[in-house]
Amino acid sequence: MSTINQYPVIDGHNDSLMYFSPPTNALISSFFERLDGRQVDLPRIREGGMAAGFFAVFISEEEAMNMVHNFDPNVEYVLPALNFDAAQKASTQMVANLFRIETASNGQVKVVRTVADLEACLRDGVIGAVLHFEGAEQIDAHLDALEVYYQAGLRSMGIVWSRPTIFAHGVPFKFPHSPDTGPGLTDVGKELVRACNRLGIMIDLSHLNEKGFWDVAKISDVPLVATHSNAHALCQLPRNLTDKQLAAIKESDGIVGVNLVTMLLREDARDDSDTPIETVLRHMDYLVNHLGIDRVGIGADYGDAPFPKDLPDVSSYPVLITALQKAGYDDESLRKITHENWLRVLRKTWKS
Numbered sequence: 356m357s358t359i360n361q362y363p364v365i366d367g368h369n370d371s372l373m374y375f376s377p378p379t380n381a382l383i384s385s386f387f388e389r390l391d392g393r394q395v396d397l398p399r400i401r402e403g404g405m406a407a408g409f410f411a412v413f414i415s416e417e418e419a420m421n422m423v424h425n426f427d428p429n430v431e432y433v434l435p436a437l438n439f440d441a442a443q444k445a446s447t448q449m450v451a452n453l454f455r456i457e458t459a460s461n462g463q464v465k466v467v468r469t470v471a472d473l474e475a476c477l478r479d480g481v482i483g484a485v486l487h488f489e490g491a492e493q494i495d496a497h498l499d500a501l502e503v504y505y506q507a508g509l510r511s512m513g514i515v516w517s518r519p520t521i522f523a524h525g526v527p528f529k530f531p532h533s534p535d536t537g538p539g540l541t542d543v544g545k546e547l548v549r550a551c552n553r554l555g556i557m558i559d560l561s562h563l564n565e566k567g568f569w570d571v572a573k574i575s576d577v578p579l580v581a582t583h584s585n586a587h588a589l590c591q592l593p594r595n596l597t598d599k600q601l602a603a604i605k606e607s608d609g610i611v612g613v614n615l616v617t618m619l620l621r622e623d624a625r626d627d628s629d630t631p632i633e634t635v636l637r638h639m640d641y642l643v644n645h646l647g648i649d650r651v652g653i654g655a656d657y658g659d660a661p662f663p664k665d666l667p668d669v670s671s672y673p674v675l676i677t678a679l680q681k682a683g684y685d686d687e688s689l690r691k692i693t694h695e696n697w698l699r700v701l702r703k704t705w706k707s
């Protein structure tokens with residue numbers, strides 16, 4: 356059996372909604388075509404055996420994209436907070452575009468709100484889309500928007516991207532550096548964590564600084580999750596997780612989704628497509644050693660970032676799975692890494 360049927364992938368993070376928001380603003384119909392240069396679209400999703408994924412609402416601006424595309428480890432990038440009104444406008448558009456994709460897909464894509472929805476997607480070959488906010492920049496201090504977006508389908512949220520918000524501080528891109536880069540959660544940030552627990556919105560710790568991480572660990576009553584981060588011991592970007600953080604995630608029975616962006620993989624944190632798959636395997640092995648096989652998943656981060664040349668887009672999961680097989684990962688381990696671990700964490704986190 357091919358890896359596509361045997362190991363359907365739930366991917367913890369993709370940025371494909373960026374294609375349909377300024378500055379690109381491509382047509383929704385292009386999601387159903389295999390266009391050159393795209394990392395996520397329905398044909399590639401089918402080829403790669405991606406069964407479901409977290410679709411991020413990431414509000415880009417020029418400065419942020421410039422950093423992602425021209426990352427220089429010798430430069431410290433400190434980004435200012437976004438304007439709330441602009442963030443809410445951009446976010447509403449991106450959420451609407453996910454629903455437009457669902458409608459245009461004629462049943463091929465479904466925005467999932469419950470574990471039963473997700474399990475049905477895996478069973479029926481429908482692509483499950485989890486609505487995720489990468490940074491709570493569209494959420495107001497009264498959390499009114501949180502209630503509204505939850506009713507619309509929001510089921511996962513990072514408290515910050517690598518920018519400050521009224522809730523917390525994200526890690527700057529700085530190398531080498533620890534994730535301990537500033538203060539912890541604000542009072543309203545702590546309220547946000549409690550509200551997410553109450554509603555059943557998964558909290559994503561990727562991009563959060565270390566003091567914020569420990570605040571969430573103290574307050575939250577569900578497994579700790581970093582949807583798209585790697586091991587800090589192997590690549591010392593503040594975006595990656597220290598051994599102490601990994602121990603806390605293990606203790607909570609959480610999960611880390613392995614990120615395939617080259618700068619989060621390489622010892623030198625460089626954007627370099629000439630990065631061998633062995634570099635990914637090193638992170639995978641390290642995370643499995645520290646977290647256990649039940650707490651590692653995939654959070655590839657496809658969308659608009661530099662990847663190893665052998666893993667260029669979502670059609671590449673079978674290449675990764677085959678490399679893991681060759682490295683000795685057995686059938687049970689591969690089922691866990693590709694989808695079972697994500698399912699377990701969501702069962703423990705979502706309310707239904």
Ligand SMILES: [Zn+2]
Nearest residue numbers: 489561562583
């Ligand atoms: Zn990210």
